[in-house]
Amino acid sequence: MSKQKINIKDVAARAKVHPSTVSRVLNPTTRSMVSMDVADRVQKIADQMGYARSSLASGLRTGKSFTVGVIIPDLSNPVFPPVVRGIERALGAEGYIAILADSDNSQRSERAIFDSLKARSIDGLILATAHIDDPVVSACVAEDLPVVLVNRTVDAHDVTEVINNDDLGIELAVSHLTELGHRRIAFLGGPMDTTTGRDRRRTFERLGREGQFSFDPDICVNCAAFTEAAGHDGMNRILRHEGAFTAVVASNDLLAIGCYDALAECGLACPDDVSVTGFNDMRFVDRLSPPLTSIHIQHDQLGVQAANLLLEEIRDDKAPRKTVRLDPELIVRGSTAAPSTSS
DSSP: OOOOOOOHHHHHHHHTSOHHHHHHHHSTTTGGGSOHHHHHHHHHHHHHHTOOOOHHHHHHHHSOOOEEEEEESOTTSTTHHHHHHHHHHHHHTTTOEEEEEEOTTOHHHHHHHHHHHHHTTOSEEEESOOOSSOHHHHHHHHTTOOEEEESOOOSSOOOEEEEEOHHHHHHHHHHHHHHHTOOBEEEEEOOTTSHHHHHHHHHHHHHHHTTSSBOOGGGEEEOSSSSHHHHHHHHHHHHTSOOOOSEEEESSHHHHHHHHHHHHHTTOOTTTTOEEEOSBOOTTGGGSSSOOBEEEOOHHHHHHHHHHHHHHHHHOTTOOOOEEEEOOEEEOOTTOOOOOTTO
16 A cells, blocks of 8 residues: 655644644755745745655746756866855755766867756756857756856856856966076966966967066967867977976966876986976875875855856846856965976
């Protein structure tokens, strides 16, 4: 004999409140409308009775699915898991769940994923894959689907974004190296069709032209992707030039790890021959040999703030679009030192 399913009216009868009060208590977005004492008592009774809120039924009433799409470029990149955890924690506190997808750094995959998420009636999208000219962002704007960009942004649209202060990050890396005495600094950049690749390169060039170090475009390379393999290839391209250098600023930590490998293959030691800085301060870079000096970004806050801002736009389509720029900090480790006298 099947057990009778408990509904809101059953909980309300036991708690001696109106069913609408139970509904408000059990919905994270409206719980604050009920006093704390009543909310706690109703929640306790609902738990004792084994009541489970139906997202499907709630969605039929409100026109919302209580799901959010999240597209990231590469889940194997250690930067993104803590960002995703921040997103999921913030969404979960408000009764939403995230549908996570990895585009594998492919714009074609990103569009296919987006179409699939739309078919699941997502209420909004958090996008960490944005290119400077991004068709998925354009589609969100055209279709009035709430979207928040995280880590990267676009040029063409006024959309909410939670990003790092890339200018400050590169300035911190360059200042650290010049204070150590480095004048010839190479640059290992990311793909120029992303704002992270473009803006970090622009800042590095600006600092060089301002005279903070001896800028040489021949030892500045844009890599095809933010990956270890691309960093290895890019560093080999720099090493083929005859221009001497004593330090490398890498646009992210994976590029820096590829740089380590290329230097070692050429018999160059880090930091004795070449100092290296990364960007992102992803997990485990402190365990590399040598531990990587990097620009620490607020991984968790990127996710939390992106989720909270998206929820604002889901609830109010007139909510103003915002740009939140989080300041990074320099974490000095063993991959940087003063240039050797023989360099």
